[in-house]
Amino acid sequence: MPSSFQSVSLAHASRLVNHGPTVLVTSAAGGRRNIMAAAWSMPVEFTPPRIAVVIDKSTYTRELVAASGGFALCLPGTALVDLTYAVGSRSGRDTDKFTAFGIAARPGPVLGLPVLEEGCAAWLECRLIPEPHTEQAYDTCFGEVVAAAADPRIFANGHWEFRPDNADLQTIHHLGGGNFVRAGGTIPAKSL
């Protein structure tokens, strides 16, 4: 299927995760691939665009990230709440969750990592910046964004547009225990 996503300039990449969405972390190495959910990620730098994401050291994802030196973050829309919780609740060590859940993925343009578009608002391919101490002490992995793209129905010209007609693509934010809130209803701040 041709991609309906549009490339996001690296200068705008941090905006994709600025508001704290729960993400799907994808990884691949040695012919294996995996997908998990992560509520804990944030940008740490605009230029170059860098992010931090917490990936528990016991996970299969951590093995694949260490082996390949990269990971991708995909932003599930509201329509993927159940899938997000499902892939976050079981390990991919013995199961290809893409196959098990019928998840379509395409190879990212720079690192070739599996990225999701159907039902997602955006994705970011990231090259791991090795930081052994923080990876060990805080399960915190740093990465530099090397490619990003978004569904132009919700992110275009470097800006999010949360509107009633794109509610299914609006980002989700995990409260815990399988309960998510949707980000919606843009509120512009007035100058004080």
Add this chain to the structure above:
Amino acid sequence: MPSSFQSVSLAHASRLVNHGPTVLVTSAAGGRRNIMAAAWSMPVEFTPPRIAVVIDKSTYTRELVAASGGFALCLPGTALVDLTYAVGSRSGRDTDKFTAFGIAARPGPVLGLPVLEEGCAAWLECRLIPEPHTEQAYDTCFGEVVAAAADPRIFANGHWEFRPDNADLQTIHHLGGGNFVRAGGTIPAKSL
């Protein structure tokens, strides 16, 4: 004014920021105090509850955090969108922003840092975990939560409750450029 907030057990503290809200970072040292906004924070550990927050090394807040060894995160509700953007848009080096904006604060119970309750959903007092490399390379400061409290109208018994009647307390999430989205409309995930 007596506090209407209720203490949040440290075991539940990470839930306060699990969904990626924009926070107000407060700090104090040597008789000075400051408040700034930060969109970039996340939990990194449940037990002990630890968080990471990006505080630019050029800010006055970083000076005060380094001097005191602590910071607090306060979660502004929707009613505080304008104030959040305002305190995030100017420095407190030459101005006490609490006075300038008429912000009421009380001393936190463990570190004595100024915490906001009026218009906020919750706050967390954090002891800085010194990590010179990540502070320098990524402006990323790690902290351990030592006290937390929330407005029981929106967070009670260890859980968020986003309802139509508490919209003013619902957390805000900065998209960039002064545009925020409100987290609202809880969506429970179904098992797949």
